[in-house]
Amino acid sequence: MKSTHLKKITLSLLLVSTLPNVYANDEWDINLTGYLGHKKLEQNDWPNTDSHASVGLLFDFKKENWPINLAIDLIATDEAFDINIGSFRETSATTEVHLGVRKFFDFSTTSFRPYIGGGIANIDGEIKIKNNEGNFQDDNSELGYWVGVGTYYAFSSHVLLGVDIRYSNANGEILNIDRDMGGLHSGISIGYSW
Numbered sequence: 001m002k003s004t005h006l007k008k009i010t011l012s013l014l015l016v017s018t019l020p021n022v023y024a025n026d027e028w029d030i031n032l033t034g035y036l037g038h039k040k041l042e043q044n045d046w047p048n049t050d051s052h053a054s055v056g057l058l059f060d061f062k063k064e065n066w067p068i069n070l071a072i073d074l075i076a077t078d079e080a081f082d083i084n085i086g087s088f089r090e091t092s093a094t095t096e097v098h099l100g101v102r103k104f105f106d107f108s109t110t111s112f113r114p115y116i117g118g119g120i121a122n123i124d125g126e127i128k129i130k131n132n133e134g135n136f137q138d139d140n141s142e143l144g145y146w147v148g149v150g151t152y153y154a155f156s157s158h159v160l161l162g163v164d165i166r167y168s169n170a171n172g173e174i175l176n177i178d179r180d181m182g183g184l185h186s187g188i189s190i191g192y193s194w
Contacts, residue, residue: 030061030194033162037187039077045179049092052077058189060102071117073098088131094181095124098146111154118147123170125181144170144182162189
């Protein structure tokens with residue numbers, strides 16, 4: 001699973017890092033922000049680790065005459081649960097690649113730029129258990145969907161501070177249990193606009 005996570009993260013970072021250089025001119029609108037937040041998973045599916053810290057990149061772009069932005073977002077999450085430190089440890093992680101669209105609502109009277117978005121999500125989920133009987137690990141990767149809302153606040157023509165709330169869903173079997181690997185995401189972001 002780590003190999004899959006690393007491949008997705010590396011490919012996403014390469015794609016995202018090259019696009020601003022190619023399209024950074026007057027014909028393109030581009031937003032790239034770093035993301036820190038929280039992901040709440042379904043407690044019945046993830047009883048010990050249903051509250052994850054998250055980090056990611058939110059990226060969208062459009063030509064000036066397009067009505068919507070194309071979005072490519074990457075969010076990685078994880079959480080650990082310990083009982084009698086050392087004798088039992090459960091760790092879960094998810095990696096989500098969201099492809100879709102984002103519609104911005106620009107108002108000339110404010111620096112806030114609210115948006116809505118949605119699209120397909122490729123979600124990887126993983127659980128590792130370490131106890132006195134040994135180590136157990138299982139993972140899965142499935143397609144699903146995401147929907148979200150948020151806003152950016154433009155401190156200047158280029159610096160953005162944002163808030164993002166989204167829901168993602170994709171079901172997959174991990175350790176012989178069908179689990180929703182998505183969840184409710186909330187976070188803040190800071191970045192740059194071209």
